[in-house]
Amino acid sequence: MSELPGIVVTGASGRMGQMLIRIIRESDRARLVGAIERSGHEWVGQDVGRAMGGADCGVIVTDEPLEAFAKAQAVIDFTAPEATLEFAKLAAQARAVHVIGTTGMSDEQIAKLEPAARHAPIVRAGNMSLGVNLLTQLTRQVAAALGEEFDIEVIEAHHRHKVDAPSGTALMLGEAAAEGRGVALEDVSDRGRDGITGARKPGDIGFVAVRGGDIVGEHDVLFAGEGERIILRHVATDRAIFARGALRAALWGQDKGPGQYDMIDVLGLRRD
Numbered sequence: 001m002s003e004l005p006g007i008v009v010t011g012a013s014g015r016m017g018q019m020l021i022r023i024i025r026e027s028d029r030a031r032l033v034g035a036i037e038r039s040g041h042e043w044v045g046q047d048v049g050r051a052m053g054g055a056d057c058g059v060i061v062t063d064e065p066l067e068a069f070a071k072a073q074a075v076i077d078f079t080a081p082e083a084t085l086e087f088a089k090l091a092a093q094a095r096a097v098h099v100i101g102t103t104g105m106s107d108e109q110i111a112k113l114e115p116a117a118r119h120a121p122i123v124r125a126g127n128m129s130l131g132v133n134l135l136t137q138l139t140r141q142v143a144a145a146l147g148e149e150f151d152i153e154v155i156e157a158h159h160r161h162k163v164d165a166p167s168g169t170a171l172m173l174g175e176a177a178a179e180g181r182g183v184a185l186e187d188v189s190d191r192g193r194d195g196i197t198g199a200r201k202p203g204d205i206g207f208v209a210v211r212g213g214d215i216v217g218e219h220d221v222l223f224a225g226e227g228e229r230i231i232l233r234h235v236a237t238d239r240a241i242f243a244r245g246a247l248r249a250a251l252w253g254q255d256k257g258p259g260q261y262d263m264i265d266v267l268g269l270r271r272d
Protein backbone atom coordinates (compact mmCIF):
# COMPACT_ATOMS: atom_id res chain seq x y z
CA MET A 1 0.00 0.00 0.00
CA SER A 2 1.35 3.46 -0.88
CA GLU A 3 1.97 6.00 1.89
CA LEU A 4 -0.85 8.32 2.96
CA PRO A 5 -0.54 11.94 1.75
CA GLY A 6 1.70 13.97 4.06
CA ILE A 7 0.28 17.26 5.28
CA VAL A 8 1.94 20.34 6.77
CA VAL A 9 -0.08 22.74 8.92
CA THR A 10 0.99 26.39 9.07
CA GLY A 11 0.07 28.59 12.03
CA ALA A 12 0.25 25.45 14.18
CA SER A 13 -0.46 27.14 17.50
CA GLY A 14 -3.51 29.07 16.25
CA ARG A 15 -7.16 28.25 16.90
CA MET A 16 -7.46 26.61 13.49
CA GLY A 17 -3.88 25.27 13.45
CA GLN A 18 -4.48 23.18 16.56
CA MET A 19 -7.86 21.96 15.31
CA LEU A 20 -6.30 20.92 11.98
CA ILE A 21 -3.49 19.04 13.70
CA ARG A 22 -6.03 17.16 15.80
CA ILE A 23 -8.21 16.27 12.80
CA ILE A 24 -5.24 15.16 10.64
CA ARG A 25 -3.78 13.03 13.42
CA GLU A 26 -7.17 11.34 13.90
CA SER A 27 -7.58 10.70 10.17
CA ASP A 28 -6.76 7.36 8.56
CA ARG A 29 -6.43 9.07 5.16
CA ALA A 30 -3.54 11.48 5.81
CA ARG A 31 -0.38 11.90 7.89
CA LEU A 32 0.83 15.01 9.70
CA VAL A 33 4.40 15.59 8.46
CA GLY A 34 5.05 19.18 9.47
CA ALA A 35 3.95 22.08 11.68
CA ILE A 36 4.99 25.68 11.02
CA GLU A 37 5.00 28.70 13.27
CA ARG A 38 6.45 32.16 12.83
CA SER A 39 10.08 32.77 13.82
CA GLY A 40 10.43 33.60 17.51
CA HIS A 41 7.22 31.77 18.50
CA GLU A 42 7.66 29.73 21.69
CA TRP A 43 6.43 26.54 19.98
CA VAL A 44 9.31 26.51 17.44
CA GLY A 45 11.63 23.59 18.27
CA GLN A 46 9.01 21.77 20.40
CA ASP A 47 7.16 18.57 19.50
CA VAL A 48 3.71 19.76 18.37
CA GLY A 49 1.88 16.99 20.28
CA ARG A 50 3.53 18.11 23.51
CA ALA A 51 3.07 21.83 22.74
CA MET A 52 -0.66 21.10 22.43
CA GLY A 53 -0.65 19.57 25.89
CA GLY A 54 -0.48 15.88 24.92
CA ALA A 55 2.19 13.27 24.20
CA ASP A 56 5.02 13.68 21.68
CA CYS A 57 3.97 12.83 18.12
CA GLY A 58 7.34 13.08 16.35
CA VAL A 59 6.60 16.35 14.49
CA ILE A 60 8.77 19.27 15.58
CA VAL A 61 7.40 22.78 15.02
CA THR A 62 9.65 24.68 12.64
CA ASP A 63 9.97 28.19 11.20
CA GLU A 64 11.51 26.85 7.98
CA PRO A 65 8.51 26.20 5.73
CA LEU A 66 10.28 25.21 2.50
CA GLU A 67 12.13 22.34 4.17
CA ALA A 68 8.84 21.05 5.61
CA PHE A 69 6.83 21.59 2.41
CA ALA A 70 9.39 19.61 0.39
CA LYS A 71 8.38 16.48 2.35
CA ALA A 72 4.62 17.08 1.96
CA GLN A 73 1.87 16.50 -0.57
CA ALA A 74 -0.30 19.31 0.87
CA VAL A 75 -0.06 22.44 3.00
CA ILE A 76 -3.08 23.59 5.01
CA ASP A 77 -2.83 27.25 5.80
CA PHE A 78 -5.06 29.28 8.12
CA THR A 79 -2.77 32.16 9.09
CA ALA A 80 -2.70 35.78 7.86
CA PRO A 81 -2.66 37.36 4.37
CA GLU A 82 1.05 38.23 4.07
CA ALA A 83 2.12 34.86 5.47
CA THR A 84 -0.24 33.07 3.07
CA LEU A 85 1.33 34.83 0.06
CA GLU A 86 4.76 33.63 1.14
CA PHE A 87 3.48 30.09 1.74
CA ALA A 88 1.85 30.07 -1.71
CA LYS A 89 5.24 30.63 -3.39
CA LEU A 90 6.90 27.91 -1.31
CA ALA A 91 4.08 25.37 -1.72
CA ALA A 92 4.25 25.92 -5.49
CA GLN A 93 8.01 25.34 -5.40
CA ALA A 94 7.40 22.07 -3.55
CA ARG A 95 4.51 21.20 -5.95
CA ALA A 96 2.27 20.67 -2.92
CA VAL A 97 -1.49 21.35 -2.88
CA HIS A 98 -2.02 24.63 -0.98
CA VAL A 99 -5.31 24.79 0.92
CA ILE A 100 -5.93 28.40 1.97
CA GLY A 101 -8.45 29.21 4.70
CA THR A 102 -6.93 32.60 5.52
CA THR A 103 -9.43 35.46 5.16
CA GLY A 104 -9.00 39.23 4.94
CA MET A 105 -6.91 39.10 1.75
CA SER A 106 -7.23 42.18 -0.48
CA ASP A 107 -7.97 41.83 -4.21
CA GLU A 108 -4.32 42.72 -4.89
CA GLN A 109 -3.14 39.96 -2.57
CA ILE A 110 -5.50 37.44 -4.15
CA ALA A 111 -4.16 38.36 -7.60
CA LYS A 112 -0.64 37.55 -6.36
CA LEU A 113 -1.64 33.89 -5.89
CA GLU A 114 -1.92 33.41 -9.66
CA PRO A 115 1.79 32.70 -10.39
CA ALA A 116 1.83 30.02 -7.68
CA ALA A 117 -1.33 28.42 -9.10
CA ARG A 118 0.50 27.85 -12.38
CA HIS A 119 2.68 25.24 -10.66
CA ALA A 120 0.37 23.48 -8.19
CA PRO A 121 -3.30 23.41 -7.16
CA ILE A 122 -4.55 26.07 -4.74
CA VAL A 123 -7.90 25.52 -3.01
CA ARG A 124 -9.08 28.72 -1.32
CA ALA A 125 -12.37 29.47 0.44
CA GLY A 126 -13.49 31.92 3.10
CA ASN A 127 -15.36 29.04 4.67
CA MET A 128 -14.51 25.34 4.29
CA SER A 129 -17.72 23.93 5.80
CA LEU A 130 -20.27 21.99 3.80
CA GLY A 131 -23.12 24.01 5.35
CA VAL A 132 -21.86 27.43 4.34
CA ASN A 133 -21.01 26.33 0.81
CA LEU A 134 -24.56 25.00 0.42
CA LEU A 135 -25.85 28.26 1.87
CA THR A 136 -24.06 30.25 -0.86
CA GLN A 137 -26.08 28.32 -3.42
CA LEU A 138 -29.37 28.92 -1.61
CA THR A 139 -28.48 32.60 -1.30
CA ARG A 140 -27.86 32.88 -5.04
CA GLN A 141 -31.17 31.13 -5.75
CA VAL A 142 -33.25 33.30 -3.39
CA ALA A 143 -31.57 36.52 -4.60
CA ALA A 144 -32.32 35.54 -8.20
CA ALA A 145 -35.98 34.87 -7.36
CA LEU A 146 -36.61 38.13 -5.47
CA GLY A 147 -36.46 41.64 -6.88
CA GLU A 148 -34.91 44.79 -5.45
CA GLU A 149 -38.00 45.29 -3.29
CA PHE A 150 -36.26 42.85 -0.93
CA ASP A 151 -33.26 44.47 0.77
CA ILE A 152 -30.32 42.11 1.31
CA GLU A 153 -28.20 42.33 4.46
CA VAL A 154 -25.45 39.90 5.46
CA ILE A 155 -25.06 39.80 9.23
CA GLU A 156 -22.11 37.94 10.74
CA ALA A 157 -20.94 37.33 14.30
CA HIS A 158 -17.51 36.09 15.44
CA HIS A 159 -15.30 35.82 18.54
CA ARG A 160 -13.53 38.84 19.99
CA HIS A 161 -10.12 37.86 18.49
CA LYS A 162 -11.14 38.04 14.84
CA VAL A 163 -9.09 40.69 13.02
CA ASP A 164 -10.90 41.06 9.67
CA ALA A 165 -14.39 42.29 8.76
CA PRO A 166 -16.61 41.53 7.00
CA SER A 167 -15.75 37.87 7.45
CA GLY A 168 -14.61 35.82 4.45
CA THR A 169 -17.89 33.94 4.69
CA ALA A 170 -19.96 37.13 4.66
CA LEU A 171 -18.15 38.18 1.48
CA MET A 172 -18.82 34.76 -0.11
CA LEU A 173 -22.53 35.14 0.73
CA GLY A 174 -22.56 38.73 -0.54
CA GLU A 175 -20.92 37.59 -3.81
CA ALA A 176 -23.52 34.84 -4.17
CA ALA A 177 -26.39 37.31 -3.60
CA ALA A 178 -24.90 39.75 -6.12
CA GLU A 179 -24.44 36.95 -8.64
CA GLY A 180 -28.08 35.93 -8.17
CA ARG A 181 -29.11 39.49 -8.90
CA GLY A 182 -26.77 39.73 -11.88
CA VAL A 183 -24.74 42.62 -10.45
CA ALA A 184 -21.13 43.07 -9.29
CA LEU A 185 -20.81 43.10 -5.50
CA GLU A 186 -18.32 46.00 -5.60
CA ASP A 187 -21.01 48.19 -7.21
CA VAL A 188 -23.67 47.54 -4.55
CA SER A 189 -21.75 46.73 -1.39
CA ASP A 190 -22.64 48.89 1.66
CA ARG A 191 -20.14 48.45 4.51
CA GLY A 192 -19.56 50.28 7.79
CA ARG A 193 -22.65 52.48 8.20
CA ASP A 194 -22.18 55.22 10.79
CA GLY A 195 -23.73 58.66 11.33
CA ILE A 196 -26.24 60.31 8.97
CA THR A 197 -25.97 57.71 6.24
CA GLY A 198 -29.10 58.66 4.32
CA ALA A 199 -31.79 56.13 3.47
CA ARG A 200 -30.86 52.73 2.18
CA LYS A 201 -30.19 52.63 -1.57
CA PRO A 202 -32.39 50.12 -3.45
CA GLY A 203 -30.29 47.19 -4.63
CA ASP A 204 -27.51 47.63 -2.07
CA ILE A 205 -26.16 44.59 -0.25
CA GLY A 206 -25.33 45.59 3.32
CA PHE A 207 -22.82 44.03 5.72
CA VAL A 208 -22.98 44.05 9.51
CA ALA A 209 -20.23 42.59 11.74
CA VAL A 210 -20.70 41.62 15.39
CA ARG A 211 -17.61 40.73 17.49
CA GLY A 212 -17.73 39.19 20.96
CA GLY A 213 -16.77 36.39 23.32
CA ASP A 214 -16.11 32.97 21.87
CA ILE A 215 -18.63 32.94 18.98
CA VAL A 216 -17.25 30.44 16.44
CA GLY A 217 -19.05 31.92 13.42
CA GLU A 218 -22.67 32.81 12.63
CA HIS A 219 -24.03 34.14 9.34
CA ASP A 220 -27.50 35.38 8.40
CA VAL A 221 -28.54 36.46 4.94
CA LEU A 222 -31.59 38.64 5.44
CA PHE A 223 -33.99 39.40 2.62
CA ALA A 224 -36.23 42.14 4.05
CA GLY A 225 -39.36 43.11 2.12
CA GLU A 226 -42.60 44.93 2.93
CA GLY A 227 -44.58 42.76 5.35
CA GLU A 228 -42.23 39.73 5.24
CA ARG A 229 -38.62 38.66 5.73
CA ILE A 230 -36.63 35.60 4.72
CA ILE A 231 -33.55 34.71 6.76
CA LEU A 232 -31.02 32.10 5.62
CA ARG A 233 -28.78 31.17 8.55
CA HIS A 234 -25.66 29.13 9.25
CA VAL A 235 -24.36 28.64 12.77
CA ALA A 236 -20.97 27.05 13.37
CA THR A 237 -20.56 25.64 16.87
CA ASP A 238 -17.30 23.71 16.34
CA ARG A 239 -14.18 24.66 14.34
CA ALA A 240 -13.83 20.98 13.39
CA ILE A 241 -16.22 21.64 10.47
CA PHE A 242 -13.65 23.97 8.89
CA ALA A 243 -10.75 21.60 9.57
CA ARG A 244 -12.57 18.59 8.12
CA GLY A 245 -13.39 20.62 5.01
CA ALA A 246 -9.77 21.70 4.65
CA LEU A 247 -8.51 18.13 4.97
CA ARG A 248 -11.07 17.02 2.39
CA ALA A 249 -9.76 19.75 0.06
CA ALA A 250 -6.14 18.65 0.59
CA LEU A 251 -7.02 15.05 -0.35
CA TRP A 252 -9.24 16.11 -3.27
CA GLY A 253 -6.37 18.18 -4.67
CA GLN A 254 -3.96 15.23 -4.87
CA ASP A 255 -4.88 14.31 -8.46
CA LYS A 256 -5.67 17.83 -9.70
CA GLY A 257 -3.54 19.90 -12.04
CA PRO A 258 -2.24 23.39 -11.26
CA GLY A 259 -4.95 26.06 -10.94
CA GLN A 260 -7.22 27.82 -8.48
CA TYR A 261 -10.16 25.94 -6.98
CA ASP A 262 -12.69 26.50 -4.21
CA MET A 263 -14.86 24.37 -1.94
CA ILE A 264 -17.67 24.32 -4.49
CA ASP A 265 -15.25 22.35 -6.72
CA VAL A 266 -14.19 20.10 -3.85
CA LEU A 267 -17.78 19.35 -2.83
CA GLY A 268 -18.89 18.82 -6.43
CA LEU A 269 -21.54 21.55 -6.18
CA ARG A 270 -20.50 23.54 -9.28
CA ARG A 271 -23.38 24.31 -11.68
CA ASP A 272 -22.96 26.12 -15.00
Ligand SMILES: NC(=O)C1=CN([C@@H]2O[C@H](COP(=O)(O)OP(=O)(O)OC[C@H]3O[C@@H](n4cnc5c(N)ncnc54)[C@H](O)[C@@H]3O)[C@@H](O)[C@H]2O)C=CC1
Nearest residue numbers: 011014015016037038078079083101102103126127128242
Ligand atom coordinates in the same frame (compact mmCIF):
# COMPACT_ATOMS: atom_id res chain seq x y z
N1 LIG B 1 -11.86 29.40 5.63
C1 LIG B 1 -12.36 28.92 6.77
O1 LIG B 1 -13.16 27.97 6.81
C2 LIG B 1 -11.88 29.54 8.05
C3 LIG B 1 -10.99 30.56 8.01
N2 LIG B 1 -10.45 31.07 9.16
C4 LIG B 1 -9.42 32.07 8.98
O2 LIG B 1 -8.16 31.49 9.32
C5 LIG B 1 -7.27 32.48 9.79
C6 LIG B 1 -6.69 32.07 11.14
O3 LIG B 1 -7.71 32.03 12.11
P1 LIG B 1 -7.40 31.60 13.61
O4 LIG B 1 -6.80 30.24 13.65
O5 LIG B 1 -8.64 31.87 14.38
O6 LIG B 1 -6.30 32.69 14.01
P2 LIG B 1 -5.13 32.58 15.09
O7 LIG B 1 -4.66 33.98 15.30
O8 LIG B 1 -5.57 31.77 16.25
O9 LIG B 1 -3.99 31.76 14.31
C7 LIG B 1 -3.17 32.25 13.32
C8 LIG B 1 -1.83 31.57 13.46
O10 LIG B 1 -1.00 31.90 12.35
C9 LIG B 1 0.30 32.11 12.83
N3 LIG B 1 1.07 32.90 11.87
C10 LIG B 1 0.91 34.20 11.53
N4 LIG B 1 1.87 34.57 10.66
C11 LIG B 1 2.66 33.47 10.46
C12 LIG B 1 3.83 33.22 9.68
N5 LIG B 1 4.39 34.17 8.94
N6 LIG B 1 4.37 31.98 9.73
C13 LIG B 1 3.80 31.00 10.48
N7 LIG B 1 2.72 31.18 11.24
C14 LIG B 1 2.15 32.41 11.23
C15 LIG B 1 0.11 32.81 14.18
O11 LIG B 1 1.28 32.75 14.98
C16 LIG B 1 -1.06 32.03 14.73
O12 LIG B 1 -0.62 30.88 15.44
C17 LIG B 1 -8.09 33.78 9.82
O13 LIG B 1 -7.86 34.49 8.63
C18 LIG B 1 -9.52 33.28 9.86
O14 LIG B 1 -10.47 34.20 9.39
C19 LIG B 1 -10.81 30.61 10.38
C20 LIG B 1 -11.73 29.61 10.49
C21 LIG B 1 -12.36 29.00 9.34
Ligand SMILES: O=C(O)C1=N[C@H](C(=O)O)C[C@H](O)C1
Nearest residue numbers: 103126127162167168169217
Ligand atom coordinates in the same frame (compact mmCIF):
# COMPACT_ATOMS: atom_id res chain seq x y z
O1 LIG C 1 -11.95 33.92 11.97
C1 LIG C 1 -12.77 32.97 12.15
O2 LIG C 1 -12.91 32.43 13.25
C2 LIG C 1 -13.56 32.51 11.01
N1 LIG C 1 -13.26 32.98 9.83
C3 LIG C 1 -13.87 32.64 8.60
C4 LIG C 1 -14.50 33.87 8.00
O3 LIG C 1 -13.86 34.94 7.99
O4 LIG C 1 -15.63 33.78 7.52
C5 LIG C 1 -14.77 31.44 8.68
C6 LIG C 1 -15.48 31.25 9.97
O5 LIG C 1 -16.63 32.02 10.00
C7 LIG C 1 -14.60 31.48 11.20
